[in-house]
Amino acid sequence: MPLLQLISRRLLQLIGVLAGISLVTFLLVHMAPGDPARLLAGERASAESIAAIRAQYGLDLPLWRQFLTYIANLVSGDIGLSLRFQRPVIQLIEQFMWPTLFLTGYVLCLAVPPTVALAILGARRPGGIGDQIIRLVGIAGLTIPVFWLGIMMSRFFGVSLGWFPVSGYGTGFTGHLHHLFLPAVSTAIWLVPVLTQSLRAALIEKTTADFVTAARAQGATERQIFWQTMLPNAVLPTLNLLGVMVAFMIGGAVIVETVYAVPGLGTLMVNALLGRDYYVVQGLTLVFAVSTVLITLAVDLLTAFIDPRVRF
Amino acid sequence: MIDTPVLAQAMPSFRKPMPTMLVALAILGGWLALALAAPVIAPYDPDAIDIMNMLSPPSALHWFGTDQVGRDVFSRVLFASRVDLLLCVAGVLPPLLIGTTIGLLSGYFGGVVDNVFMRIYDLTVAFPFFVLVLAIVGVLGPGLLNFILALTLVGWVSYARLVRAQVLTIRESEYIQAAKCLGYRPVAILGHHVLPNAIGPVIAYAVSDAVLVMLAGASFGFLGMGAQPPLAEWGVMIADGQAFVQQAWWICLFPGLAAISLGLGFALLGDGLGQIQRRGVTA
Amino acid sequence: RVVSPFQTTTLDPMRSAAAGNIETYGQLYSRLLRRDAETGALEPGLAEKWDISPDGKTYTFHLRDAQFSDGSPITAADVAFSLERIRTDKKSAYPAPLGAVEAVSAADAKTVVVTLKSAFAPFLGNAEIWNMGIVSKADVDKRGEEAFASVPVTSGPYEVKQWKPNEKLVLEPNPHYWRKGYPKSDATVELIEIASPETRIAMLKAGEIDVVRAVPWAQVDDLKTVETVDMRLEPSTTIYMTLLNHKREPFSNLKARQAAGMAIDNKAMAKAITRGYAEPANTTLPGSVDFHDKDYPGISYEPAKAKELLAESGMAGREVKILATADALSQQMALLIQAQWQAIGLKPSIVNVDGGAWWDATGKGDYDAAANWWYNETPDPDLAVRWAVCGTCGSNSYNTFYENPKVDALVEQGTREADPAKRAEIYKEIQRITTEEVAQIPLYYAPNAVAYSRRLQGLRLTPSLQWTLEETSIGQ
Amino acid sequence: MTGLENGKPPLLDVRDLSVTFGAFAAVKNVSFTLQPGEILGIVGESGSGKSVTCRAVMRLLAAGASAQGSVALDGRDLLALGEDELCAIRGRDIGMIFQNPASHLDPLRRIGQQVAAPMIRHLGISKREGWQRAVRLLDDVGIREPEKRARSYPHEFSGGMKQRAMIAYAIGCQPKLLIADEPTTALDVTVQARILQLLKELNRKTGLAMILISHDLGVVADICSRVVVMRGGEVVEQGPIDEVINRPSHPYTKLLIDSQPGRRTYGTTATAGGSAPLLDIARLSVTFGAGRSLLGGIGGDHSFRALDGIDLTINAGETVGIVGESGSGKSTLARSIVRLNTPSGGTIRVDGQDVGTLAGDALTAFRRRVQMVFQNPYDSLNPRLTIAEAVAEPIWRHGLADRQTARKQADALLETVELPRSLRDRKPRQLSGGQCQRVGLARALALKPQLLIADEITSALDVTTQAQILELLVRLQRERALTLLYISHDLSVVSSLCQRVYVFKAGRIVEQGVASEVLTTPQNPYTQALVASLARLPTERTAPHSQSVSHHAT
């Protein structure tokens, strides 16, 4: 029962969040200089044709009227038409969503196991040689610029060795795996140290906890202690961090997507912004909002599942 | 809101010298010195353009070579350290402070406060960073200060979420209940009892964040964000040099190395702080 | 598979004049005339032959038997419909080339009559421009806007197989194309959009794509050494120049403009930026348009004199806002200009913006200078002058707000004159005046840097930015 | 008793064991042996190294500690074993009951799972079987409704319940040796008796050998055959129980025996009857977990009424005791008075003011007047503060003195609770259980409260220290007219210290009245059982005897 309550409450709140975010985004995008009609019609387009385009899309109306129209459409379930492509925004988002989701999942699969492995190795004997190496490697990983890494990897593995394609999304599951390998690895290489740092810090804090001593006194092996006692007790901050990261990733794995030409939401967002394609930006914002709220909810549920003391 | 030096409490003993800490301080101190002394050390004006001497490789004249418009890379790397040091601090501290405060309040008080903050949090995370950057550039104009503003507006969420997760469990612990019972004000409890026990993973993350901030400006260059030319900044130097990297590896390499070394300094610092912080419980 | 940094946003030939669309229109729609890929000469297209009335005001086109991609015949009604749309529809992005037209009508199923307001020398050339593509009236009437947003009925060598906006456009040969035997290869064509030049090059090297447009200069030498790649610098009508805002100080002042022009060493810049692949520009018009004055000395590089002139103008120490976008080339140009102007006593600062904001600021005149480029669709200079230096042609002289009634008059005169020698004089005059008055600061004439995979034969990019895909065959 | 059959090799042989924390030697050259089936008691001053010795035996010392000497179990030197072999021994051959049960239970796992885990691990039984055995064990240690309670998490248990869970946790695998560090401190006597009975039975049936650390000589005398007396990290005396108790040779041992509660009374001043009640509680009820747990739906109805219609008054200057079975709601009452639990019904008034409505300055004033010492000494201290800081903090926070002066006052307070100066810069983790408990008391006294709620404040103290602390309370009461609400399971202390007493059972008051009367002529059957099961140290002992524990606490 409380579970359902929580979920339904969150969904209700979601509506508020969506309303707020729509308004803010709407104002901000319109506040930024730049005219979609000009970018649409091209450089040599005449002033009349630009005015005509503006009139056709209602861009010449006062802002509040544009917003009202938008909201009215939104309520009736229509998130609008792309100014640039004359296609329903929903269709565009649907087209670009899968690569991003796939990439996000891929990154998680690549990032989580090493994070846990490294954090264990490090926390098992804090200050030991293994820990030092992991720390240094982690630190190095942290300091490497993502886009630089992306370019270097695409040069090396893509061009010089030819092992992986350097662009696109591919077809079929294995095609996706193959095509998105480099982008996923580049992201994971950046994500792993961040998560490892956090997890390792929390783990080391728990190594001295009394209940860990107690588990040891029961003859639990270090492995059992780690999985059953230390990890659940230490994982919450990292889980929350991961939630934030995943939300950020869905919202804007832009750098990686541009470097590797992945046709994902990040790419769509940048292009929509540069082309001032207002409704696509709005639509994407809504998608990000929904996914964030869902991720937050998932993390909160997991948190409550792991830690019975936590109440929402 | 922090009435006792929290850090002093969180990391009380410097009794044993720690090698990582020393290295970290050495690196950071070194960069600080270089940054301060940049006008003295730098052989050239960092913005002086030399059309005839573009993309010349490292030589006795130009130790790190020259860039795509003939500026001395060595001098620029030096001068950029001023910007980057500042950027690391200014880009991390405000989100850290704001996020930590919000995380503390939200996690500790729960209820309505938490709900409100978490909705703001949802809003912020969901908010496309690019739209924000674009709007800020459009309305306030491009520039580093506005960039930091944008970073702060978005960056606090990670801290808030991280701290809140910690606080949710800490607030149930008996020593917090004891503190309440002793009639300490919420401010005191939060600052003196909750925060020091929650700050560990935050410090670890802040340090990685510093490195990210340093490089973020370069990523948003295409929206006109970050350091404006001709101001030297490592991230922008790398990004601009990218197009020329085939013939002139030195334009990207040296600022990259500089950024990595400074990042290393910060990362080691965070590492050391974490160690000391942990020692706070036992020693 | 062709990659380009430019986006395809619409498949309706009249609706956009943006770079990404221009490339695709040529593949989808045939025009009345076509240009020979090799020589650049005008040749019959959909019109088998045409007559011009003695007064130069009436053009009669006789259409050949041709079909749209759905198999229906291309009739005079379709042609009239298409041209009228371009000319009069409010949403038409670029009606300028048909500015002289009074009416277009279909005399019979195979004959189209175009009447002009007055004699207009460049008309035939203009009728070949990319947006003059003939669309199916029936299809547009039936499906309207949607037709272009989904899959249009085409008249050109290719038809659309799949369009994923923002990602790629997949074309396949049009079986009903009127030029029999073309396209030479029956391979599908993918036009892929990728913004990052590094990624484009990496893809080419990795063999994932066959053609890269807009290769950064810095990469040209490197690509030349790659065996599988044919790195070509193809002639173009592109000119790089610096816009000056004539609407406000300091550049509303002639002497200040001249000083700014003299401060810039465009030979050195051309060499430095393009590694010598581009020619320094001497006039405000592209170097490869007809009637370009090769012998005009251009603005000389005299920093000392520039300093004096600037002092005389009273504009020394003025702040100058240089707009730049974030790509490497724009940055490089802005930096170089900034440094050179600083040397003569201006106070230039660079402001980075994205493309949308760039257009916004220049359109409103909220800037002082901006380095940029443009190109001309036809070899004829008419459109070029209208775009770049004409104050009454709707372009605000490319947002510089330069306006000289004498030049405006000459522009009109140039179109009415049929005699090439006389036209040459007129255009040379325009070039002289505008360069002397520094309407803009010409920098250099750049070729199109395109890298091709060696397995393609016959593919090139024409100066008017059309791929010769139909002529292309694929080797091993 | 299996006793000392010479010739048999000892089960555990500790030789010259020394433990140092940096420069501080916590244990110095301790040697003792334990025969199979024998029960050895360790008694001694708080902070004398009892817990450290036991941890050293299990090789569970904190990272900063180093141990010398040898510890042989069945001839195998534990200090030299590899990690794997150690794992096989820990929990299987040696079980351990820790002194701070609260912090030694994993907060994220259900009690039942935790109790079942070692059995599943070492005995190779299935999960279900493990769970069933865990439920049975919980029943054995006297937890009501064990099936339901096995699903609870540690934070839902009372102090005594956690301790019992800890015991169940340790004895599940029926080890050869059980190290029990103050296993019954937080338990009321009926449960204590039942636990001791259980341990004795295990000892008899399976030959379980035991090391029992306790400050309660009565308990030790009851079940141990030999005893080791420690002080200041050294063994000052050891030998068979009768000998040590009847003919103590070391002066400290003598002192220990003489300070047993029940052998002395504290001259508490009688109340001036009729004065207005300082604390007035009417019809107080507290309910836990009604629909609050997010995933609560799984375990059925979790709502639980911990207090049910409590009426209680305390007059100014009075000392009132609360006794009652473990889990009966004593701590819940205390926590409700200081507003840490929200009552679901009823009122709490201090000096006529409703506590629930206080806010702002009135609340601060209330905090200053009413203080509480928590049952769990270790958990109630911020792990990052030194004890001197912890004690000084309330003084300067309430503006009673500047920080410098507060420090000095804190030092003085630590001295009054018998903590040596040398400990002032330690963190809680570096203290023994009894030491932490006294820090908690010192901190509560720092505000010079009018009403002090003391929740089991002497449970972890050896009798000598306990005597001193009680002495201190009595003195404060005389000098400052301190009103005391004394929660304890130790009937002898309550009867000698308190004027009135309330007896709790399952969230209700079952009996109340003048302490001496209630505890000598109890009316309620539960109180009778309570009094009957009190293990007193006989004045003259000849042999250890067992008490009949036929009744159940539940």
Ligand SMILES: Nc1ncnc2c1ncn2[C@@H]1O[C@H](COP(=O)(O)OP(=O)(O)OP(=O)(O)O)[C@@H](O)[C@H]1O
């Ligand atoms: N981690 C530690 N670091 C430093 N000193 C410690 C540490 N743990 C315990 N000590 C000290 O060692 C001494 C012995 O502690 P121990 O816990 O064995 O006492 P104890 O005999 O069990 O006392 P109690 O009856 O109060 O529990 C104490 O003075 C204590 O302060």
Ligand SMILES: Nc1ncnc2c1ncn2[C@@H]1O[C@H](COP(=O)(O)OP(=O)(O)OP(=O)(O)O)[C@@H](O)[C@H]1O
């Ligand atoms: N947070 C909680 N959630 C659910 N149940 C709780 C919670 N806290 C206490 N209880 C329950 O309330 C009852 C009373 O607990 P309380 O701590 O008051 O017992 P107590 O009388 O102090 O016992 P002890 O002598 O063992 O300390 C217990 O059954 C306990 O399980």
Ligand SMILES: [Mg+2]
């Ligand atoms: Mg102890």
Ligand SMILES: [Mg+2]
């Ligand atoms: Mg209790």
